[in-house]
Amino acid sequence: MVKRLLIECGWIVSIDPTIGDLKDAQILIENDKIAEVGININVQPDEVIDASDLIVLPGLVNAHLHTWQTGTKSIGSEWISSDYHKNMHSNLATRFTADDTFLANIMGALNQIDNGTTTILDWCHNLRDIEMAERAIDGLEQSGIRAIFAHGTAKPPSVEGEVPYTHVPHPRDRVEYLRKNRLSNDNKLVTLAMAILGPDFGSFDVAVQDLELAKDLGLLSTAHVWNGYNKNLPKNEQVKDAYIKLGGMGLLGPSHNLVHGCYLPEDQIRYVLDQGCSITSTVMCEMHGHGAFPLMRIVRDMGSIPSIATDTNTLVAEDMFGEIRGALFALRFQINQQARSQGNYPLKNMPVNSREALEWATLGNAKALLLDDKIGSLTPGKKADIIMLRANDTNLYPVHEPVFAITDLANGSNVENVIIDGEFRKRHGKRLYPKKSYEKLRRDLLVSANRLMEESNYHPSAA
Numbered sequence: 001m002v003k004r005l006l007i008e009c010g011w012i013v014s015i016d017p018t019i020g021d022l023k024d025a026q027i028l029i030e031n032d033k034i035a036e037v038g039i040n041i042n043v044q045p046d047e048v049i050d051a052s053d054l055i056v057l058p059g060l061v062n063a064h065l066h067t068w069q070t071g072t073k074s075i076g077s078e079w080i081s082s083d084y085h086k087n088m089h090s091n092l093a094t095r096f097t098a099d100d101t102f103l104a105n106i107m108g109a110l111n112q113i114d115n116g117t118t119t120i121l122d123w124c125h126n127l128r129d130i131e132m133a134e135r136a137i138d139g140l141e142q143s144g145i146r147a148i149f150a151h152g153t154a155k156p157p158s159v160e161g162e163v164p165y166t167h168v169p170h171p172r173d174r175v176e177y178l179r180k181n182r183l184s185n186d187n188k189l190v191t192l193a194m195a196i197l198g199p200d201f202g203s204f205d206v207a208v209q210d211l212e213l214a215k216d217l218g219l220l221s222t223a224h225v226w227n228g229y230n231k232n233l234p235k236n237e238q239v240k241d242a243y244i245k246l247g248g249m250g251l252l253g254p255s256h257n258l259v260h261g262c263y264l265p266e267d268q269i270r271y272v273l274d275q276g277c278s279i280t281s282t283v284m285c286e287m288h289g290h291g292a293f294p295l296m297r298i299v300r301d302m303g304s305i306p307s308i309a310t311d312t313n314t315l316v317a318e319d320m321f322g323e324i325r326g327a328l329f330a331l332r333f334q335i336n337q338q339a340r341s342q343g344n345y346p347l348k349n350m351p352v353n354s355r356e357a358l359e360w361a362t363l364g365n366a367k368a369l370l371l372d373d374k375i376g377s378l379t380p381g382k383k384a385d386i387i388m389l390r391a392n393d394t395n396l397y398p399v400h401e402p403v404f405a406i407t408d409l410a411n412g413s414n415v416e417n418v419i420i421d422g423e424f425r426k427r428h429g430k431r432l433y434p435k436k437s438y439e440k441l442r443r444d445l446l447v448s449a450n451r452l453m454e455e456s457n458y459h460p461s462a463a
């Protein structure tokens with residue numbers, strides 16, 4: 001039986017160019033899909049949602065976060081990159097159990113939903129066995145979020161006599177098992193991808209094997225990339241033009257996602273984009289401790305929509321509204337600064353429109369994750385992943401232009417309703433996950449985080 005839900009919207013920001021923005025219009029949802037967007041939709045609905053004081057837009061997409069780190073919020077506020085590896089991967093991460101991973105994943109996913117994100121790519125790079133992977137997936141599934149679970153391996157410190165993680169390919173048996181069993185259906189809310197070491201964190205040979213495996217299994221692969229080669233390997237193992245070689249072997253394409261890429265030589269950036277790969281910038285995280293601009297500019301210049309994401313809440317907030325703002329202002333600053341250094345300043349127009357930043361966080365991310373046929377805009381036929389913001393909240397009121405209100409002013413506290421796959425996950429400003437169970441999860445997360453820090457002998461303190 002078809003269930004019809006009609007949303008009477010104050011404002012619609014559809015991110016679909018054929019629909020545009022609408023005032024006092026409607027959205028019709030049939031089961032899990034958007035059936036119609038327009039004015040005076042003629043239908044007998046089962047339920048009408050009054051959203052006349054709400055701004056209605058597609059759910060935000062967070063294309064890169066390490067949900068397993070949810071319990072370590074902001075402890076790395078003053079870490080530099082090497083501290084992150086020393087404190088996180090070589091120490092804290094080694095103490096995680098399957099249950100720690102579950103708690104972090106469910107609480108991290110619920111946090112995303114609360115704050116208006118309906119789809120995440122969970123970059124889960126601390127899995128030592130199938131049980132950890134299963135519990136990580138449990139957390140995502142139980143939250144109700146749409147997620148790509150990107151299976152990734154741990155990066156423990158080297159042990160004398162053992163092969164270091166840099167030279168260990170992705171475990172084929174584990175990924176194959178998940179692909180054939182629990183995550184075999186790509187139409188479900190949680191689907192599978194591979195978070196691989198790539199040429200920056202593993203050896204070149206491992207990158208080849210991992211990309212081949214992803215291809216064999218028909219999976220999206222994603223890699224953290226900074227320089228494009230692994231500086232920590234002996235000189236004779238460093239392959240500086242790794243991405244060009246991987247492309248030459250036919251291993252690149254739209255199903256490979258690079259995260260960051262800030263220090264890649266420009267010819268390699270252009271090459272990977274030409275090959276159809278996506279690049280995700282985690283702008284706030286990159287600006288937290290790096291010295292090269294995020295790559296939105298070159299991605300945009302080459303005709304693609306940038307993809308932006310929060311990355312880890314160990315270092316920065318996992319808040320997509322903040323990321324939208326950070327990315328927009330970072331790109332404007334970069335373009336203005338370059339114009340000034342070239343004597344062309346001030347520019348005659350604002351170099352980046354606000355709407356673009358909202359597109360990066362919706363359609364841009366959906367494209368990077370190969371989900372743009374399903375999500376990223378309020379388009380009939382796509383999944384009903386929809387969020388609604390209270391236009392009457394003090395920080396937004398009065399709304400003169402909904403796009404500007406979203407990009408410049410909004411935050412998670414404005415999120416009144418969240419619908420994922422046609423189901424309410426937040427309604428009237430309240431999370432629909434059972435309150436008692438949530439309170440237990442919340443307490444358990446604190447116990448888990450405190451234990452991890454105690455065992456690691458790591459205790460953050462502000463200077």
Ligand SMILES: [Zn+2]
Pocket residue numbers: 064066123224259311312
């Ligand atoms: Zn990351």
